[in-house]
Amino acid sequence: MVAPRDSTRDARQLPCLFGLYAGGPSRQNTALKVTPRGRPSPPGPVLDSTRSRMTSRLQQGVLNVRTSLIVATLVAVAYVAVAFTHTTAQQPxxxxxxxxxxxxxxxxxxxxxxxxxxxxxxxxxxxxxxxxxxxxxxxxxxxxxxxxxxxxxxxxxxxxxxxxxxxxxxxxxxxxxxxxxxxxxxxxxxxxxxxxxxxxxxxxxxxxxxxxxxxxxxxxxxxxxxxxxxxxxxxxxxxxxxxxxxxxxxxxxxxxxxxxxxxxxxxxxxxxx
Structure with missing residues (x-):
């Protein structure tokens, strides 16, 4: 027979994302840290790491897009220059x-x-x-x-x-x-x-x-x-x-x-x- 899952233990093993546990025992004797409006609680280590990775990927994506645009622009300019030269050379x-x-x-x-x-x-x-x-x-x-x-x-x-x-x-x-x-x-x-x-x-x-x-x-x-x-x-x-x-x-x-x-x-x- 499978033992019932200990929700208290599972909840305490969850990372503390916003300074609060997602579940657990009664919080009557637990002191809560209330953060004033406009000043969000400092993120936990997991959110910090996730946000860092997302920022890195976003910066890399922006860099790739800029590089693609630059390459496309250079190719277009080169094509126009070659076409103009070819047309001028073919002028009777x-x-x-x-x-x-x-x-x-x-x-x-x-x-x-x-x-x-x-x-x-x-x-x-x-x-x-x-x-x-x-x-x-x-x-x-x-x-x-x-x-x-x-x-x-x-x-x-x-x-x-x-x-x-x-x-x-x-x-x-x-x-x-x-x-x-x-x-x-x-x-x-x-x-x-x-x-x-x-x-x-x-x-x-x-x-x-x-x-x-x-x-x-x-x-x-x-x-x-x-x-x-x-x-x-x-x-x-x-x-x-x-x-x-x-x-x-x-x-x-x-x-x-x-x-x-x-x-x-x-x-x-x-x-x-």
Whole structure:
């Protein structure tokens, strides 16, 4: 049989935390030390030791947090410095030279020929134009077949007159459709080039403002064919007669234009490079 637990002994073995025992015999003959308000009793040795350890850990934690913040700050500053150095090192020589003089030149024809969004739009345009042309050709072939049949009919007969009227009406309708298709595709082509040119002008403006360029002149860097009268006239009346290669911003502007087109493209559709 287990002996009953001596609560008096257990209570007296408890550490005296606040100058009082947690339990024990009657305290009628026990003198209590009353501490005035505002002056707490001095802690016992256990509380003193515990508080010392907690203070040490708290100080260590604060030190660790401060160290982490300092390290993070140094890493961030180093990253920004490296990024700035890397960006500055990658700045095209054309931008630096153009920034010095405030003037740059750009080959608009070359950019439009290599602008990914315009190339993609023109590929769709060509496919649609070829499809429309094939449909018109098929209609034209049908009219030609009816004309061959008309030759086998007796002139002046009812069947001859009927076929002749059908052929005349079919040819008239076909010509109207051809004219409408030409007009629609010409407008579509013009809109494609106008939109591409406006996008090029917008990118060129931002590029010039970012690099301190006040004037951008267009030029044509394509070789001149002396047998092509139009190219010779363009060469004679061109605005820019001479320019230093260092102020040519064609390549960086084209690269920025294609990057913007790739970002703006719908998911799964990327302009061809």
């Amino acid at each position: 020589a054309a931008s630096q030279a153009a920034s010095q003089h405030g003037i740059a030149v750009i080959d608009v024809t070359y950019i439009l020929e290599h602008y990914s969004r315009l190339k993609q739009a023109m590929e769709v345009y060509k496919r649609d134009a070829q499809k429309a042309e094939a449909e018109l050709k098929q209609e034209r072939d049908g009219i030609v077949k009816k004309s061959e049949v008309l030759k086998t009919r007796k002139p002046g007969s009812d069947e001859f007159k009927r076929l002749e009227e059908e052929i005349t009406k079919a040819e008239s309708d076909w010509k109207l459709r051809v004219a409408a298709q030409r007009r629609d595709f010409a407008e579509r082509e013009a809109k494609n080039y106008l939109r591409a040119y406006q996008e090029l002008a917008d990118v060129t403006k931002r590029y010039a403002q970012r690099n301190g360029i006040q004037l951008v002149l267009r030029f044509n860097g394509a070789p001149i064919d002396p047998n092509n009268r139009e190219m010779v006239q363009m060469e004679v009346f061109k605005m820019v007669m001479y320019y230093d290669k260092s102020i040519d911003i064609t390549d960086p502007v084209l690269a920025e234009l294609n990057r913007a087109a790739a970002i703006a493209a719908p998911p799964g559709v990327r302009p061809r490079r």
